[in-house]
Amino acid sequence: xxxxxxxxxxxxxxxxxxxxxxxxxxxxxxxxxxxxxxxxxxxxxxxxxxxxxxxxxxxxxxxxxxxxxxxxxxxxxxxxxxxxxxxxxxxxxxxxxxxxxxxxxxxxxxxxxxxxxxxxxxxxxxxxxxxxxxxxxxxxxxxxxxxxxxxxxxxxxxxxxxxxxxxxxxxxxxxxxxxxxxxxxxxxxxxxxxxxxxxxxxxxxx
Numbered sequence: 730x731x732x733x734x735x736x737x738x739x740x741x742x743x744x745x746x747x748x749x750x751x752x753x754x755x756x757x758x759x760x761x762x763x764x765x766x767x768x769x770x771x772x773x774x775x776x777x778x779x780x781x782x783x784x785x786x787x788x789x790x791x792x793x794x795x796x797x798x799x800x801x802x803x804x805x806x807x808x809x810x811x812x813x814x815x816x817x818x819x820x821x822x823x824x825x826x827x828x829x830x831x832x833x834x835x836x837x838x839x840x841x842x843x844x845x846x847x848x849x850x851x852x853x854x855x856x857x858x859x860x861x862x863x864x865x866x867x868x869x870x871x872x873x874x875x876x877x878x879x880x881x882x883x884x885x886x887x888x889x890x891x892x893x894x895x896x897x898x899x900x901x902x903x904x905x906x907x908x909x910x911x912x913x914x915x916x917x918x919x920x921x922x923x924x925x926x927x928x929x930x931x932x933x934x935x
Contacts, residue, residue: 732835734848737800737822740764745798747791747814748805749773752826756802756836757783768794771805792817800834803827829853838863843875876915880923881906887927891934905930 742765746753749771757767761781769778774785786794788807791814795801801818803811804826815823815831825832830853837850838859847866849859884905888898905911905927914923 732850732852734850741766743797743799744802745770745794746802746804747811748803749785750804750806753802753804754778756804756826759836768797770794795821800824802836803832840867842867842870844878845870845875872918873915876918876920877906879920880911880915880927883924884927887931891931
């Protein structure tokens with residue numbers, strides 16, 4: 730498998746999507762929800778996309794749209810047009826929903842739980858299993874896990890002011906992760922009390 734998982738900053742990214750069907754709409758929503766500028770070429774535009782700022786264009790404009798775009802998504806049932814757009818997009822980031830290996834970007838199934846975003850890619854072998862794995866993962870991530878993430882972020886920022894060495898900061902993070910008092914606060918959803926407790930410990934490092 731020659732794909733590497735990366736996250737792409739999409740704020741203000743120009744995304745051209747060939748197609749306006751179910752897959753194209755799903756892709757458009759994903760990019761719009763993460764701050765991208767989105768134009769679609771096709772017959773009609775879903776109302777929710779228009780309300781989010783998506784623009785409907787004609788398929789006669791694909792050359793100009795490819796030139797405008799930073800990322801091209803091919804999600805059309807028109808094979809000839811899809812191949813043409815793919816061909817003229819060779820110097821762009823391109824996602825082919827119809828044929829993933831024909832592009833250089835995969836848009837995997839993904840979901841968020843609090844500040845945690847998880848993506849699942851089965852190397853194109855089973856979209857069905859990607860959805861099943863999503864359900865399993867969602868069922869095991871607890872509220873305590875999310876509170877622990879919030880607390881770890883809080884501790885990291887605090888420690889940067891008093892501990893210069895990154896390895897030493899990591900030791901403190903692990904120590905607090907295993908601290909019984911901290912874990913009791915998290916179990917009881919007492920995040921503010923946990924932060925006060927940690928503040929007192931960190932003050933002892935001054």
